[in-house]
Amino acid sequence: MMILSTILVALVALEHVYILVLEMFMWTTPRAQKAFGTSKQFAQDTKSLAANQGLYNGFLAAGLLWGLLHPNDTTGFQLQLFFLICVGVAAIYGGLTSKKSILLVQGFPAFVAILAVLLANL
Structure with a gap:
């Protein structure tokens, strides 16, 4: 387990790295516009806002990776769960x-990973 x-x-961490890339670096591209359902004008107008969102997604990914790599298993578990x-x-x-669709x-x-982390640390 x-x-x-x-x-x-x-x-989950990789997914959030991907979201970081989309929001911070690709926001005004057709690929990101399709993924987020935005228009070219909206993407251009909200470029700095999206970059900020991307940074937060990067922090989530960094925290998850920190939890995976932490040398203390208990602390790693707590970080992953948080x-x-x-x-x-x-x-x-x-x-x-x-x-x-964000829920899905x-x-x-995330919820499947939470369950797996909890079961692995019983």
Whole structure:
């Protein structure tokens, strides 16, 4: 179960690195506009706001990776759980206030990872 939880946490971290790249560096590209359902004008007008959002997603990814790499297993567990819960809360908020698909795309992997981390650390 430990290997599965590690893989799931790493996947959530990688997803947030990808979101960081989309929001910070690719926001005005057709790929990001399609992913976030924005227009060219909206993307241009909100470029700095999106970069800020991307930075926060990077912090979530960094926290998850920190939890995976921490030499103390107990601290690593706590870090993973904390940052996965942060991702889950952000997904719930985003799903309720923006796009419902955020619950599935970001929330579901986070909640599955939370379950796996908890089960691996029983």
